[in-house]
Amino acid sequence: MRNVFLFIRRHFNFLFFLVLQIIALSFLYRYNKFHEAAFMNVSTELTGRINEKYNGIEYYFQLKKTNEALVKENTNLRQLLKDNYEAPDSLRRLIMDTIKVDSGRSILKYTFMEAKVVSSSTQLKQPNFLTIHRGFAQGVRPNMGVMGPQGIVGSVVNVSENFATVMSMLHPQFKVVVKLKNGGERGTIEWDGLSVLFVTLKDIPKSAKVAKGDTILTSQTSSLFPANLMVGTVYDIVPDNTSNFYTLKVRPATNFFNIEYAYVITNTQYDEQRRIEDSTRKKVQ
Template sequence: MRNVFLFIRRYSNFLLFLVLQIIALYFLFSYNRFHEAAFSEVADRITGNINSRYNYVDYYFHLRNTNEQLVKENLQLRSLLKQNYEAPDTANVLVVDSILVDSIKKFQKYEYHAAKIVGSFVSTQTNYLTIHRGANQGIQRDMGVIGPLGIVGRIVDVSDQYATVMSVLSVRFKVKAKLKNGGENGTVEWDGASPSYIYLKDIPKSAKVKKGDSVLTSELSSIYPANIMVGTVADISADKESNFFSLKLKTATNFYSIQYVYVVGDLQREERNQLQEATKKTNE
């Protein structure tokens, strides 16, 4: 306490000056409109700058929650897409099961699982991703994986909590795709070079195709719903020894920055696989 009094005594003149200065400024800004307006402008500018910086910091720390919420909302919207359902054949007697949507009398074909990428490679010939979803969340091998902008790969291995995804950027990856405009089908594969480009092969030369055209997943694909974005045509090469084009595609997915994906569950896959196996055995 003694030190406080000594401090006040030592700097009494300066402290008195500060008090009088504050009082003078108060009267100046309170009773002079020009100075009041100038002070308000400066104060608003400083306050706005502080609030802006605070909001930026607050937004940064809440960005993860925002992204996760958007992923959940996109998952709900994606589940309502038209291609996820099909109308029953009214010419036949149907056995209604648990995947019937009563309100619109259509059968659900696909379901989606949102997943976060926890590991990714783009620099090898056989690139893979690791996602934080596994068997405990319903993930199975050979499920398709898509991102917000297009296809990503397919599930090749599963543990309880994690799954490995063979990326589109793997020389072992192949998928059926089609031209959006003409509908011609071909096969998408990667040549192991640039992570930004893949190739659509076996497109007939009769197809009307130009740079910038979109390429989508085909109805012939066994792992993806139809009409999911694959990429856009960046270059067109005609094979002189065949009647087909080789189309260089700019990938729809940016594999350097993607963080969240959706795993596609085909609810009719097991039935289709059983039928195919039965057909093979019959023809053996």
């Protein structure tokens, strides 16, 4: 306190002058319309610029919450896509309490759940996985498909209470049935381990019209994914005169280097489909 009084005493004249200046300026701007308008313009501009900078900083720190909200909103919107529904047999209707249906009685075959990616590997000639922050407690099970904002990612292979590991497209054992967007011809996507930027599409017949840049989508015959999800684009057509099928180099739509969020896909009829297929194999063996 003593130092404060000493400071005021030492600079009394300057402080007194400053107070008088403030009082004089306040009278000037308060009782003179021109000066008041000029002051308001300057103060408004200054305040606006300060608020703009503050909002920019605040927006930066709010990006995480904004992204999380958008991911949840996208999840809700994906539930409404028509490819997630399967129309029942119009000749015979069977309503099951365990299967979700919409107002038109279409069966909701696929549901989506958002998940944060906590780790991801992208190594050559190595099995690559992602870890997501969703597990048994949230309803995740093995053999569920996983996609990202741009396209498919892989399938769930292991699950703990709150985490799950996902075999990505960049894994030698990952395979999925896909189709050409233009012609609908089906083939199989797999990874040869030679590049983390590309996967290989096989079994497309040479009778199909294929060009660089063509879009590859998931097929309706896949049990992991709904039809028409983005897979990637044709980057190159590998020449092979010994086969009647194309070998296509495909650039995945998903960027595995910076993926932050994913969607776990539940096929509500997966178990039923697997049971009937396994039963059929046993009968014909």
